[in-house]
Amino acid sequence: MRNMSDIIEQYLKQLIQDSGGEVVEIKRAHIAEKFDCVPSQLNYVIKTRFTNEHGYTVESKRGGGGYIRITKVETHSKTEYLAHLKKLIGDGVSEQNANRLVQSMFENEVITIKEAKIINAAVERETLMLELPFRDTLRASILRRIIDVILYSEE
Amino acid sequence: MRNMSDIIEQYLKQLIQDSGGEVVEIKRAHIAEKFDCVPSQLNYVIKTRFTNEHGYTVESKRGGGGYIRITKVETHSKTEYLAHLKKLIGDGVSEQNANRLVQSMFENEVITIKEAKIINAAVERETLMLELPFRDTLRASILRRIIDVILYSEE
DNA sequence: CCTCTTTTGACCTTCTTTGACTATAATTAT
């Protein structure tokens, strides 16, 4: 793969899978050493690839016996999961976060890849042709409506 | 041969063929060096010879480990039909006409019922929260973008 | 000549990597 951050991302996701698909607990320094990078790179990876929008929760503790725990958000109940996403969207959402949400929905098999592309296209910056902050508001509105539709058509 | 852009075009198409005829991933700077031209020439080549209309999709990423990926898309039989729809949409479209278009796409099996619902949700009056005539303009923009991804993301 | 296409380069934006400095928790020494 292309770069260290991507590699570490994959590694962590594998760890989650291997441990039952829900959670993983790591030592920051340990992973950093394994991949021969600075510890703070782990923070970067987490901040860009394991956000709420991506469907993860991260907890950590400093000091002796410290750790970083990454938990995958429960998606067994599609209803709750989608309600959760709607909450994250709120009244406004950036394109970056929107993409993360869509990615998460795809990974959780709520939508297909084609649906993901359609949704992303609908909320792209260029498509929405508006200035901030209206653009983020509109994007949120569109996404919330789409999620509603997905909720309906599941039943 | 005639000029650098044509040569690079041929080279890239050859690369796609050699790798199974579907996709190629390059480093812009690397190709530029190979042909002893400025990196931005690659952008020119891509913009003039690997467009959607030519049957290609281009994705890219900046920063460390960056790349440009060119994917060849089978131009399926629906191409003309969708181009026609885009023309109909033009710079503005009412909700009613939008719904008709979406319905038509569904009936022509260009999209699934769920995709139809998603698209309709995205362009609803309520969702778009704008006054006329901006609303119709925005709706047109969204629909045109969506048709593009439908056209060029097939299979 | 005039127009269209190609070539170039300066400047911009985005993403990643790195490291110095900070914050917090546990352990050990006083």
Place this chain on the structure above:
DNA sequence: ATAATTATAGTCAAAGAAGGTCAAAAGAGG
């Protein structure tokens, strides 16, 4: 108990590594 030390993790900004944009200059064709 309290203080000092050690072990972790977090933050933030600078440096580095790509790719993107745009318009001027150069070239090709009619």
